Amino acid sequence: MTKSKFNLGAFTGRTAKRLILYIILFSVLITILSSALQLYVEYQDEVGQIEQQIEQIQNSHLDGIAHYVELNNPVQLQLLIDGLVKLPDIERISIIVQDRVLQRAGGVVSDRVIDTKFLLYPLDPSKAREPSGTLHLVAGLDPLYERLKQKIWFILVATAVKTFLIAAFILLLFQYLVTRHLNKISQYAHNLTLNGHAPALTLDRMPARRGEVDELDTVVTALNEMQTRLAQELRLREEAEFDSRTSREQLAHMDRVTSMEEIASSIAHEINQPLTAIATYAQAALRSHKDDERIPSDLQKALEKITEQALRAGEVIRTIRQFISKQSSSRSEIGVKALLTSTSHLLETLGSQYKVSLVQGVADERLTVIGDLVQLQQVLFNLLRNAMEASPAESAIEIWVEESAHESDDRVSIRIRDRGCGIGSEAAKEIFTPFFTTKKEGMGMGLAICKTIVDAHNGELRFSANEFGGCDFTMLLPQGDKLDAKPEAKSGAKLESDQGAVS
Numbered sequence: 001m002t003k004s005k006f007n008l009g010a011f012t013g014r015t016a017k018r019l020i021l022y023i024i025l026f027s028v029l030i031t032i033l034s035s036a037l038q039l040y041v042e043y044q045d046e047v048g049q050i051e052q053q054i055e056q057i058q059n060s061h062l063d064g065i066a067h068y069v070e071l072n073n074p075v076q077l078q079l080l081i082d083g084l085v086k087l088p089d090i091e092r093i094s095i096i097v098q099d100r101v102l103q104r105a106g107g108v109v110s111d112r113v114i115d116t117k118f119l120l121y122p123l124d125p126s127k128a129r130e131p132s133g134t135l136h137l138v139a140g141l142d143p144l145y146e147r148l149k150q151k152i153w154f155i156l157v158a159t160a161v162k163t164f165l166i167a168a169f170i171l172l173l174f175q176y177l178v179t180r181h182l183n184k185i186s187q188y189a190h191n192l193t194l195n196g197h198a199p200a201l202t203l204d205r206m207p208a209r210r211g212e213v214d215e216l217d218t219v220v221t222a223l224n225e226m227q228t229r230l231a232q233e234l235r236l237r238e239e240a241e242f243d244s245r246t247s248r249e250q251l252a253h254m255d256r257v258t259s260m261e262e263i264a265s266s267i268a269h270e271i272n273q274p275l276t277a278i279a280t281y282a283q284a285a286l287r288s289h290k291d292d293e294r295i296p297s298d299l300q301k302a303l304e305k306i307t308e309q310a311l312r313a314g315e316v317i318r319t320i321r322q323f324i325s326k327q328s329s330s331r332s333e334i335g336v337k338a339l340l341t342s343t344s345h346l347l348e349t350l351g352s353q354y355k356v357s358l359v360q361g362v363a364d365e366r367l368t369v370i371g372d373l374v375q376l377q378q379v380l381f382n383l384l385r386n387a388m389e390a391s392p393a394e395s396a397i398e399i400w401v402e403e404s405a406h407e408s409d410d411r412v413s414i415r416i417r418d419r420g421c422g423i424g425s426e427a428a429k430e431i432f433t434p435f436f437t438t439k440k441e442g443m444g445m446g447l448a449i450c451k452t453i454v455d456a457h458n459g460e461l462r463f464s465a466n467e468f469g470g471c472d473f474t475m476l477l478p479q480g481d482k483l484d485a486k487p488e489a490k491s492g493a494k495l496e497s498d499q500g501a502v503s
């Protein structure tokens with residue numbers, strides 16, 4: 001809805017009312033003062049004109065009148081004063097000789113008058129300088145007052161009209177230049193939201209030129225800055241709240257993980273005993289009935305399988321216990337093949353859960369790395385688990401082991417390649433940061449721990465995207481001496497064939 005630029009509501013506002021009142025009061029005061037001054041000056045002017053007229057009568061006609069009085073010529077006298085009484089504002093002229101009115105013209109009608117008397121002297125210088133009579137002039141001031149009164153009315157009406165027009169004009173200007181913007185500002189402040197997407201406040205006016213910023217521009221800038229700052233503060237606060245919530249959840253998770261480790265450790269211990277017993281009994285049964293023909297060959301095979309599987313289960317449990325037991329780090333030469341095999345044991349259940357297969361490609365089975373077996377198992381375990389979690393079902397995860405491509409570089413490269421969803425460029429910057437995770441249930445510690453362990457081994461952990469859209473994680477570790485013909489002597493683990501499917 002678009003609002004008219006002129007909103008009548010603006011005229012009923014308190015500021016508008018006060019503005020009108022002040023304009024009118026001030027205008028009335030100024031009008032009264034200036035009119036009074038003007039009237040006073042005009043009054044003085046007009047009274048001056050009347051006095052000038054009287055003075056002119058004195059200068060031009062006093063001698064003539066004295067002459068006719070001397071000649072005792074009443075006709076001429078009457079003619080003369082009849083002419084003079086017609087002059088403006090002169091109301092009555094009388095000639096008084098020996099306290100008696102000799103001639104008179106006109107009559108006094110005004111309440112306020114200027115009353116002037118001139119003595120008449122004989123013109124003949126030989127005669128005594130005794131006055132022969134008096135000329136009595138009465139000028140009326142009422143017409144003058146009447147004129148001034150009319151003028152006052154005119155001034156008052158004109159001023160009222162002028163004041164009204166100016167007040168209306170100022171109000172319109174005020175509404176156009178100020179009130180409508182104030183309304184918009186207050187509406188904006190009223191609807192202010194701090195979601196950070198609110199558009200900035202702009203006023204419907206010409207953009208300010210540089211150096212010509214006025215109060216409204218300053219208010220708008222301040223409001224916009226305030227909105228941005230508040231939104232920022234709110235975002236920071238929300239992030240801090242989120243962080244602290246996440247940290248609490250992570251602590252709780254850590255706590256659960258630690259308890260799980262203890263539980264798993266004791267379960268492994270408990271299960272190991274019966275497994276050993278199963279293997280021992282199965283082996284004993286096999287031995288004691290080895291050449292007994294009464295025992296069907298199926299049963300013998302079953303006993304062999306029982307022994308084999310019990311030993312295998314025992315090996316898995318032994319690896320798990322080793323993996324979760326808190327040991328101080330030690331360095332030894334570890335056969336990479338043994339490292340891979342023991343880690344695969346750990347991953348067996350996960351592999352079948354995710355329905356992925358592990359494919360190993362070891363360039364030289366005699367390769368060894370210098371490090372801590374349990375810690376390196378942990379690194380491989382984490383990398384492979386991430387790969388499994390990212391991979392689609394029925395896909396393969398490859399583990400390639402070879403000597404580092406650079407001749408000067410005496411390291412072994414273990415590369416884990418998956419065909420999973422890959423890592424976006426934004427996430428790629430963060431993956432080694434503790435607690436960075438994109439998984440709902442993830443803790444985001446796996447890669448951070450891997451990196452710490454590999455760094456502590458003077459190694460390197462690298463990440464790159466591969467041509468299948470998945471990820472390659474490459475671990476470079478210091479190379480140990482190659483195993484001799486009897487690898488078991490060093491690693492204590494049996495080597496498997498190149499291709500070992502887990503699931």
Ligand SMILES: Nc1ncnc2c1ncn2[C@@H]1O[C@H](COP(=O)(O)OP(=O)(O)O)[C@@H](O)[C@H]1O
Nearest residue numbers: 386387390422437438439442443444445446447
């Ligand atoms: N092989 C992989 N493929 C795709 N994304 C991966 C892979 N490995 C790690 N990531 C990404 O790195 C993040 C951090 O991994 P990690 O530190 O192991 O924590 P978590 O597995 O608990 O999320 C994962 O959440 C995931 O987004």
Ligand SMILES: [Mg+2]
Nearest residue numbers: 382386446447
């Ligand atoms: Mg992980």
